[in-house]
Amino acid sequence: MTTNSLPRILVLGGTGSIGQAVAQNLLAKGYRVTLLARTPAKAQALFASSANLTIEPGDAEDLPRLLAVSRGHDVIFHGINYPYHQWEGTQERMTQNVIAAASQERALIIFPGNIYNFGLTTPIREDSAPAPITKKGAIRVRQEQLLAEAARAGRCRVPNVRLPDFWGPTVVNDGTIPIFEGALTGKALPWIATVDLPHQFVYTPDAAEIISRLLAAGQPEAYEVVNYGGQTVPSVRAFFTRISQIAGHPTVRVRVLPRWLFAVLAPFLPMMKAMHEMLYLYDHSILLDDTGLRRRFPAWRETPLDTAIATTLQWFARHRLNQNFVPAVPVTPPAFETHPASVPSIF
Incomplete structure (x- = not known):
């Protein structure tokens, strides 16, 4: 498979748990991947040398730098996640930066969601209404609202892939x-x-495979929620x-x-x-209902x-x-x- 026909992907949070797994999966399939890394040496130590991998120094909090690096990319994986006690303000600000970067390219934003939005709701379906019972749940709701509003305004497209632990x-x-x-x-x-x-629980290589399959499946709706419960x-x-x-x-x-x-x-x-x-x-036991995904990929097995x-x-x-x-x-x-x-x- 050549890379010429494949989208170019910017991975944010590529040294983290899910970002690293997604980047490794995409590189193995021939995608051109760029990592924006605050510590390039750390990223270089985690990834084998590849002609399809570019590591750019920088911080996604630096909006001009993010805008510069994101030029020419078709997809942005938004895997930025701060420690719990630093969520207030940072998670939403980073999401606004990612939306700005995607908007200049009309790029796809892949967002790994979670279950915090829904409090004690179970099973969580793809159309379940938000019902947060914590500050962090409310923050995740606002993040998703920002993404949904940007997608529906035509600034980007967003598959929100909800995942468990x-x-x-x-x-x-x-x-x-x-x-x-x-x-x-x-x-x-x-x-x-x-x-x-x-x-x-979700095994991160399985989550990465699901994300790459969704990417290969074609253009999503403006804003699409996909549950994967692992x-x-x-x-x-x-x-x-x-x-x-x-x-x-x-x-x-x-x-x-x-x-x-x-x-x-x-x-x-x-x-x-x-x-x-x-x-x-x-x-x-707060559980994601991923019936829709399993119908979409009936041959998929963890x-x-x-x-x-x-x-x-x-x-x-x-x-x-x-x-x-x-x-x-x-x-x-x-x-x-x-x-x-x-x-x-x-x-």
Whole structure:
């Protein structure tokens, strides 16, 4: 496949969890990809050299720089995401910058949405009305409103791909690091509030594949919402059990972080305060209904869960712990069945 007939894509947030996966997927398929990176050396270390990859120094908060870099691009992937406690003001301002950049090219903006807009609504359908119950949920609603208004005014087109919690190789945050490094070193795996409810997770290479398939499928409507729920595990405990087994620890040890801990630390630590209001996501199973996407791509199948777990453990072993890793059990279909969100039998 040559690159001449493929759109040129600017990836913002390309060193982050979902942005990195999307950029890697698109490069593997021959797309021309530009990364705007505040730390170009970090981006260069994450990506293999490719004739189709251009790394530009700069910050998307610098609107003139963003406008200059975005010239000639057909698609902008808006993967910029600040730490929770920095969301106020920054998320909307960055989205306005991205809209301005897309408007000068009449470009497509791919926006990875999430479930915060909907509070306790479940299942979340593509036409579900926003019902945020947190500040961060309200911020996400305003971000999506900005994108929808710009698209309907003809300034750009926007597929909003809503996703649940990320995990996978290169996903390094305060949630995933202690899970996968803990599994490799025999430590207890941490979770918040309860580990015995169904929960949706999306393996980032699968999310990236869905995004690239949507891109290849053709021009979307001005503003289009697409839900992709990844896999719904029957409980976080069951998920952790399988991670531990593949890592070589047959008996899982789980450490549940209680709600009161966040309340106590919230006045002293901005991140804990930001997390405190999001605890409802751990007390309830909030699920995306992705029936429409699965009808659209009926042959689509997620990476088998065991394979995804083994790949992620291998990445953490090599890149975080400087160790070799071989799965302790044969990597077969998971010990429990996983379902798309539209299947009610998980309850």
